[in-house]
Structures are given as C-alpha cells and as structure tokens.
Amino acid sequence: MDSKRILVTGLSTYWGGRLAQALEAFDEVEAVIGVAAEEPQVELERTEYVKVGAQHALLRRVVEAAEIDTVVDTRLVVDSVTTTPGRAHENNVIGTMNILAACSGADSPVRKVVFKSSTHFYGCEQDDPAFFDETMDRPHPPKTPIERDIVEAEASLGDFAERNPDVSVTVLRFANVLGPDVRTSHIHLLSLPVVPMILGFDPPYQFVHEDDVVHALEHAVKHDLPGVYNVAGDGVLALTEVAGLLEKPYLPMLPPWGTGLATAALQPLGIRVPPEMLAQMRYGRGVDNRRYKAKGFHYKHTTRETVLKLGEHLRLDPILRGAREPYRYEREVEEFLRWSPHVRKGRARGGVLGKDQLAELRRLLAGYSETGGLEDLDPDGAGHTATEERARAAEARAAEAEALAREAGERAARAEASAQETAERAIDRAKKAERRAAEAALKATERAKKAERRARAAADEALELAAQAERRARAAAGQAAGKAPGGGAEGGPAAEGAGPATRAETPERPEPQPEPRPEPPPEPRPEPRPPASPPAAPLDHYDDLAAEEVVAMLEPLAASDLRMLRDHERRHANRGAVIEAIDAALSGRPAGRAGAG
Numbered sequence: 001m002d003s004k005r006i007l008v009t010g011l012s013t014y015w016g017g018r019l020a021q022a023l024e025a026f027d028e029v030e031a032v033i034g035v036a037a038e039e040p041q042v043e044l045e046r047t048e049y050v051k052v053g054a055q056h057a058l059l060r061r062v063v064e065a066a067e068i069d070t071v072v073d074t075r076l077v078v079d080s081v082t083t084t085p086g087r088a089h090e091n092n093v094i095g096t097m098n099i100l101a102a103c104s105g106a107d108s109p110v111r112k113v114v115f116k117s118s119t120h121f122y123g124c125e126q127d128d129p130a131f132f133d134e135t136m137d138r139p140h141p142p143k144t145p146i147e148r149d150i151v152e153a154e155a156s157l158g159d160f161a162e163r164n165p166d167v168s169v170t171v172l173r174f175a176n177v178l179g180p181d182v183r184t185s186h187i188h189l190l191s192l193p194v195v196p197m198i199l200g201f202d203p204p205y206q207f208v209h210e211d212d213v214v215h216a217l218e219h220a221v222k223h224d225l226p227g228v229y230n231v232a233g234d235g236v237l238a239l240t241e242v243a244g245l246l247e248k249p250y251l252p253m254l255p256p257w258g259t260g261l262a263t264a265a266l267q268p269l270g271i272r273v274p275p276e277m278l279a280q281m282r283y284g285r286g287v288d289n290r291r292y293k294a295k296g297f298h299y300k301h302t303t304r305e306t307v308l309k310l311g312e313h314l315r316l317d318p319i320l321r322g323a324r325e326p327y328r329y330e331r332e333v334e335e336f337l338r339w340s341p342h343v344r345k346g347r348a349r350g351g352v353l354g355k356d357q358l359a360e361l362r363r364l365l366a367g368y369s370e371t372g373g374l375e376d377l378d379p380d381g382a383g384h385t386a387t388e389e390r391a392r393a394a395e396a397r398a399a400e401a402e403a404l405a406r407e408a409g410e411r412a413a414r415a416e417a418s419a420q421e422t423a424e425r426a427i428d429r430a431k432k433a434e435r436r437a438a439e440a441a442l443k444a445t446e447r448a449k450k451a452e453r454r455a456r457a458a459a460d461e462a463l464e465l466a467a468q469a470e471r472r473a474r475a476a477a478g479q480a481a482g483k484a485p486g487g488g489a490e491g492g493p494a495a496e497g498a499g500p501a502t503r504a505e506t507p508e509r510p511e512p513q514p515e516p517r518p519e520p521p522p523e524p525r526p527e528p529r530p531p532a533s534p535p536a537a538p539l540d541h542y543d544d545l546a547a548e549e550v551v552a553m554l555e556p557l558a559a560s561d562l563r564m565l566r567d568h569e570r571r572h573a574n575r576g577a578v579i580e581a582i583d584a585a586l587s588g589r590p591a592g593r594a595g596a597g
Helices: 014-024 056-066 085-103 145-163 185-190 210-222 239-245 259-265 275-283 290-294 303-323 331-339 355-372 384-483 492-496 500-505 547-552 559-571 576-587
Strands: 005-009 031-036 048-051 070-073 112-118 168-174 176-178 195-198 207-209 227-231 250-254
Touching (some): 014 031, 031 056, 056 085, 085 112, 085 145, 112 210, 145 275, 168 210, 176 185, 185 303, 195 239, 207 303, 210 227, 239 303, 250 259, 547 576
Parallel strands (some): 005 031, 031 048, 168 227, 195 250
C-alpha cells in the first residue's frame, strides 16, 4: 500500500466512519486522522479525531503536522433532503475548495487525493444514452442544486489536478446506494408499503451495495488510480422489477405533469422526494462500470443481489431494531481507552511490537532525546538528575501548551457559536424586514388600486355631468330656435322652397301684423376652444359615421349647425355626397332654424 498516513474528511458522516474503521485493519497504515465539525458516529480504535470543519488554514496545519500523504474526502452531500440548499452548497463546493487548498503547495506532503462523488453528475433526461461511461460529459445543464454542486466540485478537482501534476487525483462516481445501515431517500421510498411511481414511466435503476462503496474507497487508497471511475453493481432493473424483488406492490400515483406539486402534497405524510430523484423516477440512469473493474476492483454484489439484501433487511429490521445499541462518542472515555496505562485489553497483539510500531517508537525516542537531553547521559549515570529535570520541564511546557491549545479551541468554539448566533439573528431580521417590505408593498398596491378606482368613478361622473349639460344646452337651443318669429333671417319666399316634410310638419301661421317684430334671440354659440385645435363636429362620433348615416341625420339640424358641419367635413373627410346633401339642406330651409321646428 502506497498510503501510510491518511486523512479522512467527514469522519462524522456514515461513509467517513466506515472508511476509517476499514483502514484501521491494515497494519501497513501508520496513522489515520479524521476531521469533522461533528463528533464521530461509529466506534474507532486507531483513528485520531480532530474537531475541525473545512477551514483550509486549520486543515493545512493538520496535514503538515501529521505529514499526511493521502486525503480521502467523503463529505459530499448527494441527497437534498438531509440539508438545505445553502448548506449543501457550502459543504459540497466551498468545503471541497478549502480542502484542496489545504493540500496544495510546493511543500505539501500530500501525494494522493480520493474524492467520493455521485452519478448525479450525469443527470437524467429523456435523450440520455443507456449507459454513461467516464469519457462522456453531461449532455444537459444541471437543473437541481445538488447536481450543480457536484459539477462544480468535480471542476475544482480537475483544476487541482492540472495545477498539481505530481498529485494523484481519483474521483469515484457512485450510483444509488442500498444497504442495511445507510439511510437514503431511495431506501425510504422502497421501505413504504407501496412503491410509488410516476404514471406512464418505468425507469431503469442501477444500485451499489454499501459494502462495495467502502471497498471501492479502500481500493483507491491502496492503489495509485488517477482519473474518474463509475462505481455501480452489474445489471439494470426496472422500478417494477425492484418492487417485485422486494415483494411490494407498486402504484403509479404521481401525475406526469405537476409531479413536484404532487410530491410536495405528500410531505405531511412523511414522504419526501428530492428534486434530483424525481428525474430519475421518470427516466432512470445507467452507468458503465467496466473501467474500475479493469483496475482490479471486484464487486461483491450485483444490482439484483443488492435489492434482495435490502428486502431481507426490511423484513428482519422490525425484529432486530431494539437489540442494537447506538454508539455515542464520549471524549473522556475515548481518551481513557486509548492512553491510560491501566487499560490492558486491546493492547499490542501478543505483547510483541510490530515493525511499524518499532519504527514509531524510534521516532518518539529520537524526539524525546532532542527535548530531554538523552545525549548528555554518561555510562555511569552522571547527569541523570539534570535529565529528569529537563524532562519534567518539557512535560510542563507540553502540558501548558496543551492547556493553551485547549483554551484556544474553546475560545474558537465560543466565537464560532457567537458568530452562528449573530448570523441567525441577522437572517431573522432580514426575513422580518423582507416580510414588512412585502406587506408595505402590498398595502401600497392596494391603496393605489383604490385611488385608481375612485379616480375612474370621478371621471365617469364628470363625463356624465358634461353629457347632461350638453343635452340641456342643445334642448334649450332647439326651443329658442323654434320660438323665434319669422322662422329665421332668410325671409318668406325662401321658406316656400322647403321640402314637403318641413311644410307638412310646420303649422300654418297668421299673417304678421304691421307692428315691428322683436329681434330674434341670438343663436347659441359653441363654447370657445383653443385656437390650436379645430371646432368639434355638432354630431357625436361624427368621424365614425358613414356618408349615408350623416345624410339621414341632417334634417333636424339648424342652419348654423349645417354650416359648421360642412366646414368640418371639408377639413376632414371631404366627402362629396355629404357636402352636396348639406348644401341642399341649407338651400331648402331658412338659416338659423331647425328643420323639425
């Protein structure tokens, strides 16, 4: 095995803990260091746990101090149900960049990086190939946040490999994982009494057993395998075949349109389907696993066997669930079991130190001789007291340094907690401000709508009042024209030439007396208008009327209205038939008098 001193990131995750347990079994591995922001979830023997997140400065100190030659990153979140999109992006993209930054540099001891990725990198679309191989790029842009994070994280790995050609970078893209201990959205879906499906779709599925995932990571640590590899069990099963192997009925209960809304309605029932899983339930996905097998890796389970193992676990889990005691990490207990001289069980096998343990002991003795002054000891034991004093002083300094480091760690933890609390308060204030702004905008919109409705009502009322005033003015003008003596200024002889309808409707009048007649009232004049615009037509919507309609409406108009209408017609439409009809009406009736009387 090329890797001797290994750093496992994400030790608190399921895959980080499983991999650390597996690496502890190799005697050729000198040290296994695990880092995570949370405490481990599995029991560990040789693995050293360091509570640190993805801060590249702290990770670089750990890498350089422990002389790490291999880094295995198991932190990638591939199920959006487990966290929020923002935290997933922080972990998947920003965290990966920080870890790569901690591994880079000319003086870095790291010579191998193994990255646990996912086949979500390829996506799921209708026109995808039956099987993706490692040489294929993603045919469509990513649509879900998890897929975008995986694509960006692998892009960072590619840039790191180009900048550091002496570092072996291995990317393992795992298919959907099934097993008795791992928890995924697919396992939750297949654990339901009825397997839900999308109406009209029976997608192909490819699974990998959780034990094969751990062995694949082990294989990448033990061998130098730069490049990208697909990891999936042999064979492909339709979703209906998966339900049959699990001895469960299936039900196409999800509509092909509005599937996301339908799954959102199922969340109160405890059924959560992430968006990256919806596309797979519709189109499925298959990957080519031959490249990793060509590098010497052997799968223990096919896709079919993986599903059968899950079915066996689902049948026995209700019986065995209470017999298992969950592990809880206690720092004081772990330190006692590891370092106390009173713990005898679990010491070196057979009481004999191995070759690697002897080498580690030599390094420790060499370091002690440099700090404790073993070179000053003489054969007769002279200087023994001074050596002991220097050793005690060194121990005191070490204890003081440890106390200072512990105090610094506590201060950092308090600062981090305070920063987290401050960030949460800021987020709450921002959300409240956003809600208040939205409410204010809604109220302003409502007030604007009310003001608009009131303005429209006032405008309608003003138009109605103006129309009533216009009708009253016309009625008064008509009455004044009908009561005028003599019928107008044209004289008697012109009245005899009026049309038959006018003579029939006009009653006979007595002969005028020789007394002087009073002056007729002046004709009503239109309201003065600005000189820039021409006077309006005496008929409403005149410009929209046809010539026949205008001719039919000329009879009841007064001579002044006819002349105004003729001027308007000449300035605008200039229709000969209309102008001729107006001239005929003017020549056949007295000026200034309505034809209807």
